Amino acid sequence: MGLSVRFLVRRALYAVLTFFIALLMIFIIPRLIAVSPVEIIAASQQLPPSVIKLLTAQFGLDKPLYIQFLLYIKNVVFTFPPNLGFSYEYYPQSVWSMLVISLPWTLFLVGSSVAVSAFVGTMAGLYAGMNRGKALDKLLTYTSMATQSMPYFWIAIMFQIILAVVLRLFPIGGAISITDTSPVMSLEYIQDVLYHAMLPMITIVVATTPVYAIIMRNTLADIIREDYMVAGEAKGLRKSRLYYKYGLRNGILPIVSLIAVHFGYVVGGALLVEIVFSYPGVGTLLFNAILSHDYPMIQGVFYILGITVIGANFIADLIYSYIDPRIRYS
Amino acid sequence: MATTIADIRGLSVTFPSKKGTVRAVDAVDLSIEEGSIFGIAGESGCGKTTIGLSLLGMIREPGSVEGTIAVNGKDVTSLRGEERRLFRWKEVSMVFQGAMNSLNPVSSVGEQITEVIIDHTGGTRKEAMNRAADLLRKVRLPSDILRRYPHQLSGGQKQRVVIAMAIALSPKLIIADEPTTALDVVSQEHILRLLKEVVKASGSTVVIISHDLSLIADMCDRLAVMYLGRIVESGRAQDVLSSPAHPYTRALIDSNITLDKRGKKVESIPGYPPSPINLPSNCRFSGRCPFATNECFDSEPPASTLEDGRVVYCYHPRHGNEGK
């Protein structure tokens, strides 16, 4: 177990490092491109003097850059709740208070979609990879070519037109019915939430399942040539055992790390899908913030996205180290 | 006369490739007696592993098999589905070349031995575990190896595990493909001694596939020498090795001696074998053979049987060490 801990510590340090680089980017990019954040804001908006004052104080613009960065770190990392400033659009609401409302919706949407598509994709990729050149394999190759060539949000629009506007199977947008007055977490409420989440989920699942499937298939293309695979077949093992204990167990390792890497891509796409369906997650929050030049909010959204994606990657590392005996016992 | 456990008639195995059809094995006849140790010798790529795999019915698409292979009275080429699955390992098992890679890296040794037993004979996990511990004892490994994963074992330990696995179902025939490559000299010794001992105890027939003639001389009763998918000479091991009749066999022996005496291969056999695609219809060794005459370049030599029962495919079979 010794090395396993070392592996995890290394990955944790790595996650922290990534997080700080992301923070640095969030902090430095506006300052690199424009003269100062306040200027960008002031140029784009009529601001009440109180807000300008507040901003100048918040950014500490009279201090050297590294001090500003340290202040920023202090505010967003070592303060709880993180001090991400105030939204202009919804002043005096703090950015954090808005994020706390939106983030669960996004996590729910992305989490459940990724769970479904990772499962379906891995299975489809497993069967396609074990039966190369057969019907499922071909279907998969072409589907993935098509879905990966389409903008995520356009797929959302198409589903919206077909399933919501024309067939009226699902609501056009939103997360809950305006008329829904049932108490939170009651059965009716949950049904309503699922009903509204269906279209965005379907979109994300359709767009990402082939990605996972193709990764699994190509991983198997290598695995199937491995000696242990040939040996497994020669041993006359049951098909299910060959598929799951040999193909899946070996192929799942690269899949887990790739799912983690792809998580950012999925989240990025989900933001746009949220916009199409007016889903009240961080994507829609971001969209509105962009429209109203609400810079602290925009920064806040990226802050929270950074944490989410890096956190998801770290969790993937944990899973990886658990399922790979080469790391678990060394 | 002893009974024949495996009988191969007119076996050809071909694989399509972009540049033409590769004939990995070409019109091979072999019969292996029950309880014997049979050797197949030849350079890498001569088709010896392919023969091993075809005995298990393991020629994968797009490869195709012609001819008949009978093992224990069963026609291997016609086996399909569940019947074939149960035939594999129960009747013929294999010690794969490079034991290192033939173990599933994400399963423990115990899991890998028990899964074979359970998938073939049913029974509970506990029974299978007991049997697995038993098998490990036979190959002289402590039973705590059962809980280990392949990456935690040494090369020699893995090789023992693989042998334990091969005898797990007491098959009639065990194929050992280069059983000692990638092992150090000491482990090689141990593994060979173990293999011999285990085989004697189980009464299985063994086919040893190797490029190493001294290994085959050590272990085998009979042997076949292969070159480019064909058998060039076959017979009793001591006859063939003490007085090779085919020039290729002699070249192979010479190259082995060089290897032994100086510790490294100085020169083996001059020239390269021709590509196994679109093979010529003459003697395949003619291009590299010091004794080749016109007829060797023109047509394929037929089989001739020598007085000691050996079969040689050569126009100029030579006896003893004459001409040396």
Place this chain on the structure above:
Amino acid sequence: MKIRESKLERLFRTESGTDTFLKKLLMSRGGMTGLIILCALAVISLLSSVIAPYSPYAIIAKPYLSPSSVHLFGTDGLGRDIFSQMIYGTSLSLEIGFVSAIGITTIGTLVGIVSGYVGSYVDEVLMRFVDVMLVIPSIAFMIFVSTIMGPGVISVLTVIIVFGWPPMSRMVRSQVLSLKKRGFVESAVVSNSTKPFILFRMILPNITSLILANALLAVIYAIIADASLAFIGLASTTSYSWGTVLYNAQVEGAIYHNGILWITLPGLAIAVTGIAMTLLARAFGDITDPRYSTEGR
């Protein structure tokens, strides 16, 4: 690994170079299809001013007209011809796609080669940075940067390139690493060939087709990224790409104004371009590495 290397070697060393490559490309069904689509798109964008009946900006009819023989795809919310917008959009989308792909390929290849060839701490630092870039949701950060830079073609190109090169550098690096261990490169190192010679005459030629395949995929990545930025109002407002047309269709409520074609076509155009690029890239990839191929063997 072995298979890829030997194929590469056969492709570039024993058979002489590009003409066999082109022949192989044309002989594969997918590659041919991709090439034809790409050529058609190129013709449309080169002749856009001839093909398009109207200026994409000119208000020439009533708003929200349904498709007709005069206005093939109808008119938008201001009464502008959508067909003309799509034609001009082809040109800008392809430009953005190819310019970005060139940028991505150049940076990605350079970083990959330096990282793989120099190795040691240079490699360590560069690849750590690439790891970070890969983890960060690139679309989101593109949005972030564009909001600060403001909308426009330059800002779109910049963010696409800045966030697009890391995967490419990863791929190039791993190829360089595996080539470095190959006999012919090692012997060149031993025989004191100059570094530029080894890099540009020995390593680069051997990874050209893989780089090209990935460059083609970068084109569609860039077109989609542009459309995504356009979709939230961050692309150019003064010129038309397919993304802009889609954005307009969305904000002007095409769904409710018989604008099914209007909102469907830009996405379809992107999808068709993407499929063409993928087919071409795959044909390139199959020629060098047939392992993942579905067509034959």
